[in-house]
Amino acid sequence: MKALLCEEPGRLSLVSRPDPVRGEGDVLVRIRHVGICGTDFHIFAGKHPFLQYPRVMGHELSGTVVEAPTGSALKSGQPVYIVPYLSCGRCHACAKGLTNACYNIEVLGVHCDGGMAEYVSVPQQNVVPTGDIALADAAMIEFLAIGAHGIKRGHVAAQDRVLVTGSGPIGMSAIIFAKARGAHVTVMDTRRDRLDFAIERLGADAILLADEAAETNALEQTGGNGFDVVVDATGNAIPMQRGFNFLAHGARYVLLSVVRQDITFADPEFHKREATLYASRNAQPDDFAEVVRQIQAGKVPTRALNTHSGPLTDGVALFSEWAKPEAGVIKAIFEI
Template structure:
């Protein structure tokens, strides 16, 4: 069967791979229907993702159908439509035993450390499948992106009476915005792209948006009653932005990194010591995030309609993929149609 592989940065190749055999105990064979393209895929393509290994079949935002299950599988059955939790952890590891499977020492993320979903069929641990009886495959492919934002907001402990600054209006920033809004907090989105900021205001319901400028701190103080935001979540993956974010936190505030960079992040210590700031990192998501998001989507509390702006058939992805790296194309979320 055909698969799409990144041999090296900026070098796609269509390859032939064997069809998977039957699933073993605890495993499920799935058919891939939809694959979302996210910042990790774009960074892997550009050679800027520190965890990415080559050659690799990308694809970790997945809407799949269960074809067959192995022995001792009770959570899914053939015919189920599922979202995939792509973080393959060792359940016996120190971090997994402490409720942190998202940062397991032996973590293998589909499409990053091990081959992912840009292929028609593959086998994975059945415990990583989250069933929905109502959602379409495109919606199921959005769950993982939303889970990243959900976990970042949980890490921030954002409260309803606080201001939250989200830096970066890409898919992860938008996912963060969804869950920041659910807390009732006042949301400010910062970006360099005016078109994306307009989308945040008009479609996603951000309270305020700010275009990056030399007067950023003053603009933020004007919006936050003079004290800067209590929570700052950086979703850019830019070392410059992440370094500058230290100076944007209110006294006693929290800075959360959800974006990842390969470069050095620096700050002058008094800048962050003075407000007694707290630095947090948010990696991947937890199983409960997937369960929560599917429920919110099924009940209509999360509207997925505005998210998907571009679609590509599997056979055309190599040709169109470079365009997804260019902001002027207006991509919010691209989805690959692998199977019907």
Template structure:
């Protein structure tokens, strides 16, 4: 079977490997049909991804077809179209026992810590597959991206009365926007780019948008009718942006860091205490998030068509990746067809 390996930063190499065999009792063999490209993949290509080693087969946003199943598998069957939960957890460490499999102590994320789906076939634990008889491979490949925002919004326990600021209008920020809206909250999007903000407003139904500027705090307050946000989701992974959230949150508010960076985060403690702020980290997603998102998509409450701005064939990835990086604000989500 064909594979595509990121041999080192900036260098994709095509190769071939034998098709996977010897399916274990709890496993499934799947054919890869769609692969979403996300910020993790771009950072890895540029040599800027934390917790990453080369060479690595990328790809963790997957729409797949079940080809074979092990004898103990009963949640899926041959022929099913599935989304993949790419978080391989141990099942027995403390967070796994406490229902926090997304932050397992020895977590292996497909395409990051272990090889992912930029290949024709792969073996997976069957419990990481979520079938849908209604959704397309395109839609199924986007479930994981949506899961990041879904989990973050659930972590923050967003309510209709909340006034939510989302910083960063990339796919993860847009996912936070979408699920905060589903919860009934008023949502304002903050970004440095007008076209991204226009997409958030016109396509993703943000209630208002604000450009980053010296007057951002006043503009945010105006967008919330004189109030400040009770919840701030920072999806930038930019330390300056993340540290500024402490000045933007309402007294008694929450700050949810969805993006991350390699470094130390600092804040002025008296400001933090005076406002009695809550800081939350959000990592990956949980199995129930995948089930919930698939249900919403099947019900037509989430439309992913507008997310897909670029499509490329598997054989064109190596030659097209640099061009994708240069697409700028036209790029929201690229999908690879295998």
């Protein structure tokens, strides 16, 4: 089979590998669409904290069943999406239902080779029928679930004023699911085109330009109070630290981003607000189900999000091109 291999930071190659042999209890899936995530761009740039090279990337996956275990409800040819978090099912976290934070987790395309390839073999519990959702749209379910999980972690409710910092795809998913809960959502970014998109296509209520006046403008927008929930999706340590400045008293701060650096904050300010800090890692089965419900309800503008596509066989050139900010990528999807 063909696979796109990141041999080292900045170097991709299209390689030929043996087709995978279906493992016991696994489903062999013919991959049809692979969404490219910020994680993949970080891997390409050498910035991901949990990775060893070489690596076949790709964890936003949809395809069709080739072969399933005897007695499985999955049938050959059935359209499916893949939950890319391979949890052990035995550790302390898994016993509490926190499969997204499994002690021994392997994420496809990060800890082990992923789906930028023609076939993958994965455990049956990680393969989910798409129903009436198109396969191209199904390749976006995973990144949308990341945002849905973060919004759930922040206990976002209709009365909340929410600030989402960073309006890349993960930030956009947070906007979508905060709005689905009825919250008032403000988006902060340095890019006006992304802010315009958040208003026009995602239903955000207000914007903040991430300039030197952002804190002052945020207080003006919130009557001097700050935001009830701040969700960071910047992937950058400096704005992650700055996000603490926007918290109202009693607020919740959700970190969707993960970076190599330490994150620091002023404890007196944090303490006097009696604020709460949440990490948000991966997603859980109910988050995937929530994404499916919202897509089926027409609440997710999948066509607007999917701005770029092309064949995996052109992946070396396309990936490098799509990694450039001027390419204007929101979500790029490889077709196989």
